[in-house]
Amino acid sequence: MSEHEHNPFPEEGNTGxxxxxxxxxxANPAPKWxxxxxxxxIAFVIGYVVIYPAIPLTSSFTKGVTGWTAIGEYNDAxxxxxxxxxxxxxxxxxxxxxxxLADAELSAYVEASGKVIFGDNCAACHGTGGAxxxxxxxxxxDDWLYGGTIDQIQTTITNGRQGMMPKMGGQQLTGxxxxxxxxxxxxxxxxxxxLFTSKGCMGCxxxxxxxxxxxxxxxxxxxxxxxxxxxxLASIKHTITHGVNDASDPETRKPKMPTFKDKLSKDTIKxxxxxxxxxxxGQ
Ligand code: HEC
Ligand code: HEC
Numbered sequence: 261m262s263e264h265e266h267n268p269f270p271e272e273g274n275t276g277x278x279x280x281x282x283x284x285x286x287a288n289p290a291p292k293w294x295x296x297x298x299x300x301x302i303a304f305v306i307g308y309v310v311i312y313p314a315i316p317l318t319s320s321f322t323k324g325v326t327g328w329t330a331i332g333e334y335n336d337a338x339x340x341x342x343x344x345x346x347x348x349x350x351x352x353x354x355x356x357x358x359x360x361l362a363d364a365e366l367s368a369y370v371e372a373s374g375k376v377i378f379g380d381n382c383a384a385c386h387g388t389g390g391a392x393x394x395x396x397x398x399x400x401x402d403d404w405l406y407g408g409t410i411d412q413i414q415t416t417i418t419n420g421r422q423g424m425m426p427k428m429g430g431q432q433l434t435g436x437x438x439x440x441x442x443x444x445x446x447x448x449x450x451x452x453x454x455l456f457t458s459k460g461c462m463g464c465x466x467x468x469x470x471x472x473x474x475x476x477x478x479x480x481x482x483x484x485x486x487x488x489x490x491x492x493l494a495s496i497k498h499t500i501t502h503g504v505n506d507a508s509d510p511e512t513r514k515p516k517m518p519t520f521k522d523k524l525s526k527d528t529i530k531x532x533x534x535x536x537x538x539x540x541x542g543q
Contacts, residue, residue, distance in 0.1 A: 349527070357410045357533040367534055374535025377528060381520065390539045394488070395515065400539040403484045407473035408543040414533035420519030423476040425464065427509040429501030433459060442496040450480045487513055 267276055269284060277285040290298075308314060312324040348369045352360060360366050379388070386392060390399030402408060405423065406416050429438065437455055444453035450469045456462055462469075464477040471479040478486040489495035502511040520529060536542070 352527050352530060355530075357414050357530040357537075360530060361410055361534050361537060367538070370531045370534045371538055374531050374538075377524075377532055378535055381524065382532070390536060397486065399536050400541055401484070402541040402543060403479060403482060404473065404541070404543070405471065405476040405478060405486065408537075408541055410533055410537045410542060412473060413536050413542070414529060416517060417524075417529050417532050417536075418519065418521045421476055421517040423478075423504050423515060425477070425499070425504040425506070427501060427503035427506045427512060428459070429509075433500070438497055438500050441500055442493055445480045445496050446493050448481055448483060486515075 267274070267278065268282070269278075273287050275285045275287050289295075309322065310324065311326055311328075313321050313329055314324065315322040348366060351363075351366055352370070355363070355366070360370055378390075382390075385396045386399050387396070392398030392400075397405060404412070406412055406421055426432075433441070433455075437459070441450070441453060441455055441459070441461070444450045444456070450456050450461075450465075451467075456465075456469065461480075464472065464475050465480050466472050466477070469479070469481045471477045485492060485495065487495050487499055489498075498511070499513060502509045502513065504513040504515065506512040520532075524532070
């Protein structure tokens with residue numbers, strides 16, 4: 261039967277579309293709530309287009325009567341933040357890192373902004389909060405290779421650092437001598453080991469074995485390891501045998517603190533020095 265030939269439900273006002281004898285499409289109006297929402301959305305679109313930037317044109321867009329833009333709001337907010345920051349930034353430009361540290365308000369400000377700068381530039385190597393990573397020194401303790409005064413920290417960040425220790429394996433020391441030195445260092449008794457003096461270790465690590473900030477020579481007496489490995493004795497032997505940044509030895513240790521003077525402004529470096537100092541290990 262074709263749907264148009266006979267309508268078995270003439271009274272109900274259906275559209276005349278009938279399938280399978282009695283499945284039919286009614287001509288009811290849409291519910292009122294739905295129509296209201298429909299007209300409201302049209303009104304909203306018109307209102308929106310009038311008020312806000314909306315319709316893209318070839319080289320511009322409709323601006324809206326208020327002139328509001330998202331980028332404008334962002335720029336205003338940024339300008340507001342800049343206005344708050346400016347007096348601090350101006351002061352930072354004039355003061356040394358040491359003076360910034362001494363100014364409680366400024367140093368609190370720097371501590372807050374230093375976190376982001378440190379995260380972006382330093383944390384990949386030194387860990388969040390300067391907690392250190394294998395091969396990269398902890399910055400949050402009071403054990404320093406290159407010194408923990410604020411000026412020394414600033415110099416480290418500005419110029420970078422690269423410790424040097426010649427390899428001692430081969431001609432300089434026999435295997436037995438390396439064992440003796442390594443054991444003495446591991447036991448914390450290196451200054452009592454005659455080879456420490458006779459083989460010239462003292463010249464760089466200092467008569468007390470505590471290292472010298474000018475050379476970055478590690479403290480060999482405190483049990484804090486610059487190069488720490490599960491087998492610490494083997495790690496010490498490796499350092500003595502192959503040295504540090506000794507280009508003639510392919511197995512040498514290769515620590516390098518990069519220079520930041522070309523990458524960060526002087527003021528940013530000052531902030532970082534204060535931030536690192538305030539990890540708590542500054543001296
Ligand atoms: C590519 C890895 C790397 C990055 C990035 C890096 N450092 Fe270093 N940093 C090192 C290494 C390696 C050393 C140790 C150098 C050595 O043993 O001679 C070091 C040493 C230091 C020291 C001296 C520690 C001491 O005991 O005297 C300070 C301070 C320091 N870094 C601060 C920073 C700051 C601040 C940043 C970010 C601006 C930074 N570093 C970024 C690798 C890095
Ligand atoms: C020319 C200077 C120099 C001489 C000489 C020297 N060292 Fe070093 N040594 C260093 C420096 C610098 C470091 C730290 C490298 C770094 O972290 O960048 C170091 C690091 C070490 C370390 C690693 C310590 C750690 O915490 O992991 C050991 C062990 C060591 N030296 C032992 C010796 C012994 C033993 C001798 C003598 C046979 C000696 N050194 C002679 C400069 C020297």
